[in-house]
Amino acid sequence: MAESENIKWHHSKVTKEQRRDLNNHRSAVIWFTGLSGSGKSTISVELEKELYQLGIRTYCLDGDNIRHGLNKDLGFGPDDRKENIRRIGEVSKLMTEAGLVILAAFISPYRSDRDEIRKMMESGEFIEVFVDASIETCKSRDPKGLYKKVRAGEITGFTGIDAPYEVPVNPEITVNTDTESIEESVQSIMSYLKTNGFLDND
C-alpha cells in the first residue's frame, strides 16, 4: 500500500492569493545556485535587506544554517545533497504558499534537483539565479578556509574540485561575481523583480 493512501489533504479557508493580497506583493522563491564562495549568501543577504526596506516580506534559507538544524542528518554525498535540496524545495514551496519571498542560497549542484523544484512551483514562482564565478576566484576568496582544507586533503567530494557542479541551462538571472560588484548583482536581481511585478506594493 502506498504510504500516502491513508493521508488526506486538508484545505485551508485562506488562499495563497488572499495571503498575497494581505501582504500586497507576489510571493516566490529566489533560488541562488553556484560554487562555494561564489557569493550566494553575500548577495542574498544584501538583497533581503533591500527588499525589506521596500516592505516586502522575506525569509532567507541558507545552506550552512539549514544544515545545522532541519538537515543536520545529511552529508555531502550525491544522495544526501539530493535529499537536502528536495527538503528545501518543499520548505520553499510552503513559505511561498504563506505569501513570502524566499531567498534560498544552496550550492544545489544537480540540474535535475533544481528542475524538480521548478516543476513543483507555479509558473513564475521559481526564479533561478546562477551566481557565476570561476573556481579560481572562489579558491582565492576562500571565505571559510574550505578550499585550503581541500588542498590539505582534509575534505574530499568538494563541489567544483572532485564533486560535480552542473551549470544552469536557462536561469532567469545570471550574475557574474568575477566581474560585477555585490551591489551590481543585487541591482540586476532587483531589476528583474521590478520588471516582473514583484515590487508592486506601493
Ligand SMILES: Nc1ncnc2c1ncn2[C@@H]1O[C@H](COP(=O)(O)OS(=O)(=O)O)[C@@H](OP(=O)(O)O)[C@H]1O
Ligand atoms: N564537500 C563539500 N562540498 C561543498 N560544500 C561543502 C562541502 N563540505 C562542506 N561544505 C559547506 O557546506 C555548504 C554547502 O551546503 P549546501 O547545502 O548548499 O550544499 S548542497 O546544495 O547540498 O550541495 C558550503 O557553503 P557555501 O560555501 O555557502 O556554498 C560549504 O560551507
Ligand SMILES: Nc1ncnc2c1ncn2[C@@H]1O[C@H](COP(=O)(O)OP(=O)(O)O)[C@@H](O)[C@H]1O
Ligand atoms: N562581487 C562579489 N559578489 C559576491 N561576493 C563577493 C564579491 N566580491 C567579493 N566577494 C566576497 O566573496 C565571498 C563570498 O562568500 P559567500 O557569500 O559566503 O559565498 P557562498 O554563499 O556562495 O559560499 C564573501 O566574502 C564576499 O565578501
